[in-house]
Amino acid sequence: MTKIDTSRPEQVLPTPSHTVGPFYGYALPFLGGEEIAPFGHPDTITVHGYGLDGAGRPLPDALVEVWGPHPDGTVPQADGSIRRDPATGGYLGRNGVEFTGWGRSQTDTDGHWYARTLRPGARGGNAPYLSVCVFARGLLVHLFTRIYLPGDEASLAADPLLTRVGDRRDTLIAAEEGPGTYRFDIRLQGEGETVFLEFQ
């Protein structure tokens, strides 16, 4: 039954997830999807890495969504991530000044993805992090993870999630490659498997 009767709570059951499949490439990626930071913003960081499967092969058909707060920790409320051009029906790109906090990156044939966004601020008792949602052919339900940034060891040591995952915490902390540039690989399976999350 696909008409849900909301007056009967026992009928309000989740729509199952399915794989994004191999052919979303002409539909979901959009102009400037990876360029989340407003132009020239001093808190801009680049996060990038490779998506890998259980045999260590690159994922050439994965989609990585990144969602994070402003540098002061507040949650972005601006729309306009995928602004459309009413004249041509194409994409306009972001407006260059507003920060929507969300973007989408498609892995290339090497399995590489990147996003340029603003350094996230801390919220609550958590160390600062970017939320990440991974989709791919072969992945029947998307996977959530987080990108924590190195540097503030005290706040990382106090983070509730990082303290829970023990020696797997390194898979959640990006490696600094240079000023404002961080490497974060996503391993779906096997040696060094990324910690994935389930929200309840």
Next chain:
Amino acid sequence: MPLTQADIDLEIATEHAAYDKRVADGAPVEHHPRRDYAPYRSSVFRHPKQPLVAIDTAQDPELVELYSPAFGERDVTGIDNDLTRHHRGEPIGERITVSGRLLDRDGRPVRGQLIEIWQANSAGRYAHQREQHDAPLDPNFTGVGRTLTDAEGRYHFTTIQPGPYPWRNHVGAWRPAHIHFSVFGTAFAQRLVTQMYFPNDPLFPYDPILQSVTDDAARQRLVASYDHGLSVPEFSLGYHWDIVLDGPAATWIEEGR
């Protein structure tokens, strides 16, 4: 030896029997596929082997995953939800209207959120360079649409009935006709990507992707209903499909959105 449909049928039956036994032994109903579902071959190296780490969102209302990115009128154009009007000419095929509501687990409408769709054309061909199925491309159909839900959580698309298409999971594999949906909720943790199917498709039992949802009732929730009330006279046939997002809702959003 290449895998045959008979091999896959056997694996699907084994997975179903294993699920039935789990439920009979008291395990909870599974609304979603297991990521480790061998009949869908691409899943073998692409599912984590470690258990997911559960985050109890009730303990921390500040988590950014409890908030959703915002989308607005700037993110859609007026005809984005009419896939028959994206080119100069009319696409070939049977016009359909697909409509329904976007709801959270409490049955509340999700308002003003983004729904994106993509699909094959009426011949079963995607407008994607890597697509190898040699069915004809339709110069008047790309197969991409998007819309925002309205104040009741309702969405509405006009498109073309997609065709089934072959794929290389095993010898003789055909996907039942479907439309891909990508959906945002009130929290990023409610994110959903899925596929909508059409009633009475004879390919259902053979398809390892649909059958990866081993619970019979959950699988039915992926199939739209024919809705004569949505059919537009002398224009299109109507299908109704409601979507219920799983995952924690952002409680702060209760009023005024």
